[in-house]
Amino acid sequence: MKQSRTFIPTMREVPTDADTVSHQLLVRAGFVRQHMSGVYTYMPLAKKVLSKIEKIIREEMDALNAAELFMPTLQQAELWQETGRWDAYGSELFRISDRHDREMALGPTHEEVITSLVRDEVKSYKKLPLTFYQIQTKFRDEKRPRFGLLRAREFIMKDAYSFHATADSLDETYTAMMQAYSNIFTKIGLNFRAVLADGGSIGGTDTHEFMALSDIGEDTIAYSDASAYAANIETAEVSVNKEKPNQTQKAIEKVETPTQKTVSDVAKYLQVGVDKVLKTLIYKADGKFLAVVARGDHDVNELKLKKVLHAGDLSFATEQEIESLIGCKVGFIGPVKLPIDMKVYADYSVANLVNVVCGANEEGYHLINVNPERDFAIDQFIDLRFIQEGDPSPDGSGTIRFAKGIELGHVFKLGTAYSEPMRATYVDENGKNNPYIMGCYGIGVSRILAAIADQYNDASGLKWPKHLAPYDVHLVTINMEDEVQRQLSEELYHLLKSYRYEILHDDRHERAGVKFADADLIGLPIRITIGKRAQEGIVEVKFRETGETVEWQREEVTEKLQSFFS
Incomplete structure (x- = not known):
């Protein structure tokens, strides 16, 4: 294909609306x-x-x-x-x-x-x-x-x-x-x-x-x-760790936590790790309210929750619904003394916790030394969190990355x-x-x-694998006004086509720099340049993948191309 007869509108500037x-x-x-x-x-x-x-x-x-x-x-x-x-x-x-x-x-x-x-x-x-x-x-x-x-x-x-x-x-x-x-x-x-x-x-x-x-x-x-x-x-x-810490359960206490609403704020205020704070989320599944309990450092995977519940619709309860149900604002919700008809689901990791912190269901207060099952009931322990980097692999081999x-x-x-x-x-x-x-x-x-x-490019442009490139060879004639260059280009163009190579011939009346920049940008596997040494029957060959540049005699082009594409 003659490049002057096809449609390849290249651009020098990066388009402002392209974000990758x-x-x-x-x-x-x-x-x-x-x-x-x-x-x-x-x-x-x-x-x-x-x-x-x-x-x-x-x-x-x-x-x-x-x-x-x-x-x-x-x-x-x-x-x-x-x-x-x-x-x-x-x-x-x-x-x-x-x-x-x-x-x-x-x-x-x-x-x-x-x-x-x-x-x-x-x-x-x-x-x-x-x-x-x-x-x-x-x-x-x-x-x-x-x-x-x-x-x-x-x-x-x-x-x-x-x-x-x-x-x-x-x-x-x-x-x-x-x-x-x-x-x-x-x-x-x-x-x-x-x-x-x-x-x-x-x-x-x-x-x-x-x-x-x-x-x-x-x-x-x-x-x-x-x-x-x-x-x-x-x-x-997520792999389940069933080992419980060997700690004595302490008496539950209510402590004042003014303006401390987030897990990280509460953990910092009470000087405990985020993993020692329970977060309790109120969801509405197909119109029914339920509570989900997880460690403070874990994120609830709603896809897993939806599957366990066989729910068609799952969403967070609104602030108004939470206040009506529990009597407190978001940030102070806990699993202790929830409404008796509200089912409670907890991540497996919660079962192993001892003496942790949770909301007191009263604005401005949290509970400390809370222990699952002693202080609140769980209807079902399930895997409902996102896996984290560094967790054990679920198949028992290695660590998650x-x-x-x-x-x-x-x-x-x-x-x-x-x-x-x-x-x-x-x-x-x-x-x-x-x-x-x-x-x-x-x-x-x-x-x-x-x-x-995305996977095949460099700073100059695309680098197509040779079996997927739109053309096999980019044949570039430096000066179309030069009779020797033009003749050698036409000869090679028809010869290589007869060998069933797909050839893009840059026959445009453009400067050499423009042609080279376009060739790198388009990214065909091989660029054959017909330039000043055309009279000697010598062409310059650039391999797009490596950037290597060599010179070939006209007579050896087909043999070396066959070797490259084999």
């Missing part, structure tokens, strides 16, 4: 342009990279005998209402109406559509298992789009769905899909981890995320420094979460109707583009 390096470089190198907040045009260079990413994905999906299809973006509301997600999905679902006032959605995902399709077309267990996949644009009305392609309102996704007659069959496909995803991200060349995760709005039970390690990642990965254990911090279990990650893929065991409410059944060998057992598997294709840019 990957976003800045993709804009500056002419790969993407923002159409509106969270919506992007993929320029010619980006389109070529995306095609190569999609090719790797298709190879792995086809190897699993997954059948590619293409489902509609417009989805009828009735299907979402069957599963209850029309209301439950929330404000991120783009809802529209046609001229006849029929409600529809722009698809953020396709569980309902594929389930309805299989429900109508597949009736017998003999047709199972089946796996389908597609690569398609999705829509999600993000409240605050950011980080360029990483948190967009319109994005490209590969989603796959499997249908099974047995749980064992689902397990087999799930395991195979996990391996396929590992193969995909390994082939792409990303530094990634597969981690235990939560199903979120998709639902299901067992689920894993594939995370590209990155300082700009929005997710925190908790991983063991001595084993393969890794989990999203939202789902990471934290890393940031960008979610690129997510796999779910849906079970019958969609097939049952949609009455999607097959007839088994005994003539009985059973709901399909389902799996769901997604990859953020456009996110991969951003993740590669």
Whole structure:
């Protein structure tokens, strides 16, 4: 491709609205342009990279005998209402109406559509298992789009769905899909981890995320420094230490703590460690009030709490509700003498505490020498805190460390979460109707583009892996007015194309400095420069990955390129 005939609008200045390096470089190198907040045009260079990413994905999906299809973006509301997600999905679902006032959605995902399709077309267990996949644009009305392609309102996704007659069959496909995803991200060349995760709005039970390690990642990965254990911090279990300190329980006392409302303030005022102060939080779960007790140095994981309670809605009680229920303001709440009908849940770590501090349920006062179960009852001890760096790994091997990650893929065991409410059944060998057992598997294709840019760059620009670069070689002619340079450039351009290399020929009438800066910014694996030594048949070659520069004779270019790309 002649650079003068394609469209690569590079920029020297850093765009003010791009807040990550990957976003800045993709804009500056002419790969993407923002159409509106969270919506992007993929320029010619980006389109070529995306095609190569999609090719790797298709190879792995086809190897699993997954059948590619293409489902509609417009989805009828009735299907979402069957599963209850029309209301439950929330404000991120783009809802529209046609001229006849029929409600529809722009698809953020396709569980309902594929389930309805299989429900109508597949009736017998003999047709199972089946796996389908597609690569398609999705829509999600993000409240605050950011980080360029990483948190967009319109994005490209590969989603796959499997249908099974047995749980064992689902397990087999799930395991195979996990391996396929590992193969995909390994082939792409990303530094990634597969981690235990939560199903979120998709639902299901067992689920894993594939995370590209990155300082700009929005997710925190908790991983063991001595084993393969890794989990999203939202789902990471906490090991239970059942050893209780060998201390004598003291008599409970009420002490004055004027204006001391926060855990840290109380700990400092009473000269105790933050881990010796209990915090008591009042929640409302599906309309019912409950108390949650945790150590002062621990953060309550509301996702874990919601799962234990099987709650559809979970929120903090308001200050007015707390005053009405308990008779004190926030900051002085404690678990002692709570309303008798209020259930109390405590983190496992609370069970081991002796002689600790808590609110007295009276403004301006706290209790000291409080002991769980002696001074207050616990309805249930559960794991309800976030894991912390330095905690023992849940698998018993090593210590937990934290890393940031960008979610690129997510796999779910849906079970019958969609097939049952949609009455999607097959007839088994005994003539009985059973709901399909389902799996769901997604990859953020456009996110991969951003993740590669995040992991492959330097101060001068992008550094594309050679198997993903939009072109193999950047052929730069220094002076297009020079007949010798122009002739050698044309000769090499056509020769290399005949060897099936993808060539971007910078034939623009620009200064050498501009051409070199653009070449580094775009980041193709090799730059071949035709300059002053063209008359001798010598070209300058720069390897983008290392920055090394060498000279090659015209006659050895093809041989050395073959060696580099082999």
